[in-house]
Amino acid sequence: MATRPTPPVRRTGGGARRAALAAVTALAVLTSGCSLLNGSSGQDGTAQSGGRTKIKVGIISLVDDAPVKLAQAKGFFAEEGLDAEVKVYPSVNQTLPALTSGEIDVTLMNYVSYFQAIAKKALDGKVISDAYQGTPDSMVLLAKPESGIRAPKDLAGKKVSVHAKGNIVELLIKAVLQDNGVDPNSPNYVEVKFPDIPKALDSGTIDAGGDLEPYVTQAEQQFGAQPTFKIVTGATSDIPLSGYVATNKFISGNGPAVTAFQRAMVKAQKAAADRTTLATVLPELTGVDRQSVALLKLGVYPTSVDATRLQRVATLMKTYGYLQQPMDVSALVVPAPAS
Missing domain, CATH: 3.40.190.10 (Periplasmic binding protein-like II)
Known part of the structure; x- marks a missing residue:
């Protein structure tokens, strides 16, 4: 009696591994794509x-x-x-x-x-x-009432504070002085940070200062300073x-x-x-x-x-x-x- 040949054994491990590898690769590509869409390739700081x-x-x-x-x-x-x-x-x-x-x-x-x-x-x-x-009242020149500073012409020779030399406040003050026929370089510009201007005015360290909110309101309420004229106006309007x-x-x-x-x-x-x-x-x-x-x-x-x-x-x-x-x-x- 003839013996029936044994059927070959089917080896499935390699195929399964290849399928798994393909799935992992696809997931990696998808994840990379999502990362790039979110602006992060892992090389540019995010x-x-x-x-x-x-x-x-x-x-x-x-x-x-x-x-x-x-x-x-x-x-x-x-x-x-x-x-x-x-x-x-x-x-x-x-x-x-x-x-x-x-x-x-x-x-x-x-x-x-x-x-x-x-x-x-x-x-x-x-x-x-x-x-x-800026708007007309958002940034102003502050001074004490007894300073005698009422208009741009009164700043000549005065010690005027700006947040930083060569900065936006200094530019605004110079532009307003020029608009009013005053030499933009006639004040003595000194550096005082915005929060420190009210106290500097009160102590007499400065004669006037270009300041913004909330320090303008604080200067008015706590130290009796007052806005003398606007510096966001004319050539600097808005x-x-x-x-x-x-x-x-x-x-x-x-x-x-x-x-x-x-x-x-x-x-x-x-x-x-x-x-x-x-x-x-x-x-x-x-x-x-x-x-x-x-x-x-x-x-x-x-x-x-x-x-x-x-x-x-x-x-x-x-x-x-x-x-x-x-x-x-x-x-x-x-x-x-x-x-």
């Missing part, structure tokens, strides 16, 4: 955190930065897929090195400091979001004051994260128009008490960045010697995403 892209934002304790705190508190960053780490710095003297070194990804800068940094090649970066715009800046390296490597930041800030800038909403973040940010927020004479929080408006700042800077050459601002702005 990192993933719980499915969101981590971004480090540098701010200064000024009213300009209230929307960043709102975006964090109200979840606007999270809604756009960002995990924002917000770091507070004393001034642009600290934020600029932090930005260029990669310690932070985005920072607030007043536009005078920003354009100077670009001109000096201390920064290779662009404005990705507008922050704060002047853009500050914006959020990122390096070109970060922008080119993290486009989706930049777009997400812009979208979050549009929401936050709109929210900042409500004074009650502002009162939830300004006390911690600036030290003003919550009840006084309603009294503050604030500027505007723009919801879009406009190169034409920013060009006004660069043009004024060239006029008063802050820039040696004309600057085309249109190449220094990242357009906002379509709404």
Whole structure:
């Protein structure tokens, strides 16, 4: 009787392993794609955190930065897929090195400091979001009533404080003096930080100072100082004051994260128009008490960045010697995403 041959044994292990390997490879590609969509390739400074892209934002304790705190508190960053780490710095003297070194990804800068940094090649970066715009009462020249300072002509030979030499406040004062037929260089400009101006006026350390809220209201209430004349007027009317800046390296490597930041800030800038909403973040940010927020004479929080408006700042800077050459601002702005 013939013996039936034993059927060959089917070996399935190799096929299973190949299928598993293919699945893992597909998952890796998918994950990589998601990472890139979230603006993080693992090589350009951002990192993933719980499915969101981590971004480090540098701010200064000024009213300009209230929307960043709102975006964090109200979840606007999270809604756009960002995990924002917000770091507070004393001034642009600290934020600029932090930005260029990669310690932070985005920072607030007043536009005078920003354009100077670009001109000096201390920064290779662009404005990705507008922050704060001046209005006639949002930034003024303060003095004590007994100082005798009532008009621009009274500043000649006086000790006048600015937040930093060669900065936005000095430019505004010089422009207003020029508009009123006064030598822009006739005052003695000295550096005093915004929060310290009221006490400096009270002690007689300075004769006058260019200041903004909430320190203007504090100076009036606590030290009897008074606004003598406006410095956001005439040639400086509705002047853009500050914006959020990122390096070109970060922008080119993290486009989706930049777009997400812009979208979050549009929401936050709109929210900042409500004074009650502002009162939830300004006390911690600036030290003003919550009840006084309603009294503050604030500027505007723009919801879009406009190169034409920013060009006004660069043009004024060239006029008063802050820039040696004309600057085309249109190449220094990242357009906002379509709404």
